[in-house]
Amino acid sequence: MATISHSFSARRVLDTVSLVIRPGELVALVGPSGCGKSTLAAIAAGIVKPDQGRILRQYQRHGMVFQQSRLLxxxxxxxxxxxxxxxxxxxxxxxxxxxxxxxxxxxxxxxxxxxxxxxxxxxxxxxxxxxxxxxxxxEFLIFDEPFAALDPALRRRMQDLVLSLAQARGFGGLFITHDLHEAARLSHRIAVMDRQGKGILGSLVPPGTPGARSEAQIFDFTQEARNHPLLHDLVNVDERAVTLDCACDTLGFQRCC
Amino acid sequence: MLPILAARAALRFGPPAFGTVLFLAAWQVAHWHYGAFILPSPWQTLLAVWATLSSASGWAALGATFGRVGLALGLSGLIGGGLGLVAGYLWLIRATLAPVATILLGMPATAWVILTMIWFGPSHGSILFTIAIVIGPILYIGTVDAVLTRDRRLEDMATSFGASRWARFRTIALRQILSSLGPVFGIALALGFKVAIMAELVTNVAGLGAQMAQARAHMDIDLALANVALAVAGLVIIEHLVIRPFQTRLGQWKRGAA
Known part of the structure; x- marks a missing residue:
């Protein structure tokens, strides 16, 4: 995705966001509520056409797993x-x-x-x-906070399922999450989004590869990452300070924001 | 197992049966109080219904009223529902038609009966037009609301899998819209019967309403009540044979999701 910009009702939610995901790479995208993560996922999935920017897909087929399942x-x-x-x-x-x-x-x-x-x-x-x-x-899977509504034990089982499927099938993907622990467990790389959607601030790479990391490694990484300047907004942002019109991604991407 | 089934059946059918018995008892008491000339008993009414159903003219009247309501419901469904579908998706059409729908909904049915009788004379067409113009706006508003309140996130899901606009409408939107329209069709059907009988009564064109006008002229209260009973029974039968199965088939998942 190159220099993606998008606005809803004249409010810019994404501003020149660029993100490259290599084949077979699972990238977790983290950022505070309302920063535009779900909108970026919707753009990646072809649900929303961005106002500006380009998406270059080097794969034939993608699938998407949504928050709250969205089953018929x-x-x-x-x-x-x-x-x-x-x-x-x-x-x-x-x-x-x-x-x-x-x-x-x-x-x-x-x-x-x-x-x-x-x-x-x-x-x-x-x-x-x-x-x-x-x-x-x-060949590419997009996950938009698919396990946010599940209890911790169930969420962990679902994460294990994603890990085993990714290893068996070798698909790459974009995993949107608020949860740093989930991101560290599942991804090759954690991309951090600016709180106002003004691009990707940078990336963190947990040690080892997904599925091969021990719980201790994941715990140590997340504890360390919490003090990283990149994650300052994710760790410290007070959701009450987020204005209503930009705090509406509780159910995934919505046209209101 | 058998006692459980019996208890379930008693719970399901007991209260409606009790309600019906209560209504008939109140009717019988009122009959004893006011006499047969003012209010015939349920049994006398049943005999009058039987007499009506035993004659060809009775069936013709019944067929005329039911046919008109069915035809008008179909026409209104096509025009009101079709326009509602378009207006639900297109803001400009919706905004343009909003005042028209409000005006049409506010018009009393009796006003339409009088107007159509003046415009078209007392004819089958005028009654059809009256029913259609009264229930059309209801079906229009119901359809617009069904389109607007559908879960668009399901369509986003379909888009992510490459569904075309038509595929999204056919496989997701239409299903939700139809499931919301069941109760609206039920209301439109009931209103259609009321308007049909009223219009037939005023215009004296063949039908249950015309039979009621005749009964009024002859002070035949038995026949008048028999026609009312026939209209109500017909409405109940159509609702259970057509509307309820339609609702069950398309709206079962809503009850399951609740």
Whole structure:
């Protein structure tokens, strides 16, 4: 993404933001609430067309995992997972086979596939959302705070799932999060966004590679990183000081901000 | 297992059955108090309904009223719903039509009955027009609201997977819009019946309303009540055969999500 700028209702939320992600690299993007992380993710996914700037994609297919799953409430888990494939011209048999493969990859039980999202637990919904992103066989995955609403134990299980899938399939990705520990656990590199969306301030690289880091390494890194000047706003920003119109990314990217 | 099923059935059907019995009992008491000339008993009304249903003219009146309401509902759905769909997506159309919808909604149904009778004379077309013009704005506003209150984040999700504008509308927006329209169609149907009977009564064009006008002229209270009962029964049957299944099919997920 090169020099991306974007405004909503004459308010500039992103100002010349550039970010390069290498093939197979998982980059965590952190920054305080309202800094434009979700908008950048929406631009990367093609949901929003930026006012200025260019996106150069060196991959064929991407998938996206959203905050709060965004599963179709009227469709079963199976139909939700298959949804991206139904938009194309794949034969039904292939859709079914790939849907089951994706469901299996995220350890969704066959008996859960016929349930509606409202009948699934939070963890199952998150798994279905990941499976939906995987079903397109993406080379690049965008995660927009997908586990923010989950309890710590479940969040950790979902992180493990992402790690194992990334290792097995070798996809790169952009992982939006508020949580420094999550970023340190999952990513090759942590990009830090300016609190007013005026570019990427810089990057931090946790030791080792995702999945191979010990808990002690992650803990030490996050403790050290908290004192890093790059993360000053993330660690110290008081969300009450953020004005209402720019603090509206609690449900992911929204057009209001 | 059997006692549990029986208890469930009692809980489900008991209260409505009790309510119906209570209503019929109150009716019977009122009949005893006022006499058969003012208020026939439920049994007398049932006999009058049977007499109406035993004659070809009764079925013709019933068919005329139901046909008009069905046709008007379809027309209003196409025009009001279609315009509502366009206005829901296009701000300019919505803003332009907002005062028109408000004016049409504010017009009393009786005013339309009189106006259409003057414009078109007492005819099948004038009644059809009256019903359509009264329920059309309701379906328009309901559709606009359904479009505006849909969850757009689901469409963003579809966009991220490369869904075209048409695919997003067909697979996501339309489903949400239709599920919101069930109750609106129920209200429009009920209102359509009221307006149809009123218009038929005033214009004296064949239908349940015209039969009521005849009953009034002959002071035949049994026939008048029989026609009211037929209209209500018809409305209930259509609601349970058409509107409820439509609501259940398209709106089940909303109840599941609650």
């Amino acid at each position: 409430p009227w469709a079963s888990a199976r139909d939700n997972i298959a949804y991206p494939l139904t938009l194309g011209t794949l034969p039904r048999a292939q859709i079914t086979a790939r849907t089951h493969a994706a469901a299996q990859a995220v350890a969704l039980l066959p008996e859960d596939l016929d349930k509606l999202p409202a009948q699934l637990s939070g963890g199952m919904r998150a798994r279905a959302a990941i499976a939906r992103a995987l079903v397109v066989e993406p």
